[in-house]
Amino acid sequence: TTDIDKINPDYVRSFQVENKLMPSTWIVIRIDGCHxxxxxxxxxxxxxxxxxxxxLMNSCAVAVMEKLSDFVFSYGVSDEYSFVLKKDSQIYGRAASEIVSVIVSLFSSLYVMKWREFFPHKExxxxxxxxxRAVCYPTREILRDYLAWRQVDCHINNQYNTCFWELVKSGKSKSEAQACLKGTQTQEKERLLNLRFNISYNELPLMFRQGSSAFWDKKDATTVDKNPDACCKRKIVVVHSNIIEPSFWEDHPWILD
Ligand code: ATP
Ligand code: ATP
Ligand code: MG
Ligand code: MG
Ligand code: MG
Structure with a gap:
C-alpha cells in the first residue's frame, strides 16, 4: 500500500498536460447530438x-450564452450548435477540456429541463x-469561412432531406429514395421538388434553409434613456439569415468587433 504522506502533489499533477487554446484567437465550440x-x-x-x-435547440443555445459570459455569436442547425467566444476571452484560462465540458453539460441539462416547454405532450x-470540440480561428475572415461552411452544410443537407422525405411520403422505400437521389446535383433536386411535389425550395421556412444565428442585440444597449427600468439589459436575438453574405456582417458590425 502507498504511504499517503510520501505522495508529492507536483509529481501527480505533472501528468495533467496543458490543454490551453491559442491566445487572441476566436474559439469555436461545436456541440453535436449523439446518435x-x-x-x-x-x-x-x-x-x-x-x-x-x-x-428547443435555439432556446438552450440562448440560455448557454446568457449563463456563461464571453459568447458573441452562435449558429445552429439540426442537432448541432457552434458557439463563438470573443477573441480575448479568458474563460477557464482558455483550457479546452474545461470550456467544452461545461458547455456540453450545461446544454444537455438545459435540453432536458426545457423539453416539456417545447414538447408538452411527448415524454x-x-x-x-x-x-x-473546440477549434481556434485566428482571423475574422477564417471564422466567417467556418460559419459559412456550417451554413452551406445546412443547405445541402436540407435540400437532400427534403427530397428524400418527399419521396418516402409518396410511397418509396428509404433505399429507393436514396437510389433515386444518388449523384443528383442541386438543380436536379430543385426540379424534382418543383415538378414532382409542387414545392419551391425557396418558399420553405427560413429556419430550415438558413439555420439559426443567436447574438446580442446592440440596439438594446442604447434604449436606456427611454426606459430606465430596462437599464442595460441587453437581449439575445435569434435570426434565420444568410451569414455567408458580407451584408449580414456589415449590418451587425459589433458581433465580431
Ligand atoms: P452522431 O452521434 O455521429 O452525431 P447522429 O445520428 O446524431 O450521429 P448527425 O449527423 O449528427 O447524426 O445527424 C443528426 C440527425 O438527427 C439528422 O440526420 C436527423 O435525422 C436528426 N435530427 C436532428 N434534428 C432534427 C430535427 N429538428 N428534425 C428532424 N430530425 C432531426
Ligand atoms: P468550482 O466551480 O470551481 O468547482 P465549487 O463551488 O463547485 O466551484 P468545489 O471545489 O468543486 O467548488 O467544491 C464543491 C463544493 O460543493 C463543496 O465545497 C461543498 O460546499 C459543496 N458540496 C458538494 N457536494 C456536497 C455534498 N454532498 N454535501 C454538501 N456539500 C456539498
Ligand atoms: Mg457527432
Ligand atoms: Mg449528431
Ligand atoms: Mg449533427
Missing amino acids: FHRFSEVHVFEKPNDEHALN LKYPPSFDG
Whole structure:
C-alpha cells in the first residue's frame, strides 16, 4: 500500500498536460447530438425538420450564452450548435477540456429541463447527450469561412432531406429514395421538388434553409434613456439569415468587433 504522506502533489499533477487554446484567437465550440438519428426516431420528430426540436435547440443555445459570459455569436442547425467566444476571452484560462465540458453539460441539462416547454405532450424517453470540440480561428475572415461552411452544410443537407422525405411520403422505400437521389446535383433536386411535389425550395421556412444565428442585440444597449427600468439589459436575438453574405456582417458590425 502507498504511504499517503510520501505522495508529492507536483509529481501527480505533472501528468495533467496543458490543454490551453491559442491566445487572441476566436474559439469555436461545436456541440453535436449523439446518435440523434435514433433520438429523433424514438421521439417521433417530424421529418425532415421538426420545428419544435429546432426551437428547443435555439432556446438552450440562448440560455448557454446568457449563463456563461464571453459568447458573441452562435449558429445552429439540426442537432448541432457552434458557439463563438470573443477573441480575448479568458474563460477557464482558455483550457479546452474545461470550456467544452461545461458547455456540453450545461446544454444537455438545459435540453432536458426545457423539453416539456417545447414538447408538452411527448415524454422524454431517455437522456440525450452531446459531444463537443473546440477549434481556434485566428482571423475574422477564417471564422466567417467556418460559419459559412456550417451554413452551406445546412443547405445541402436540407435540400437532400427534403427530397428524400418527399419521396418516402409518396410511397418509396428509404433505399429507393436514396437510389433515386444518388449523384443528383442541386438543380436536379430543385426540379424534382418543383415538378414532382409542387414545392419551391425557396418558399420553405427560413429556419430550415438558413439555420439559426443567436447574438446580442446592440440596439438594446442604447434604449436606456427611454426606459430606465430596462437599464442595460441587453437581449439575445435569434435570426434565420444568410451569414455567408458580407451584408449580414456589415449590418451587425459589433458581433465580431
Ligand atoms: P452522431 O452521434 O455521429 O452525431 P447522429 O445520428 O446524431 O450521429 P448527425 O449527423 O449528427 O447524426 O445527424 C443528426 C440527425 O438527427 C439528422 O440526420 C436527423 O435525422 C436528426 N435530427 C436532428 N434534428 C432534427 C430535427 N429538428 N428534425 C428532424 N430530425 C432531426
Ligand atoms: P468550482 O466551480 O470551481 O468547482 P465549487 O463551488 O463547485 O466551484 P468545489 O471545489 O468543486 O467548488 O467544491 C464543491 C463544493 O460543493 C463543496 O465545497 C461543498 O460546499 C459543496 N458540496 C458538494 N457536494 C456536497 C455534498 N454532498 N454535501 C454538501 N456539500 C456539498
Ligand atoms: Mg457527432
Ligand atoms: Mg449528431
Ligand atoms: Mg449533427
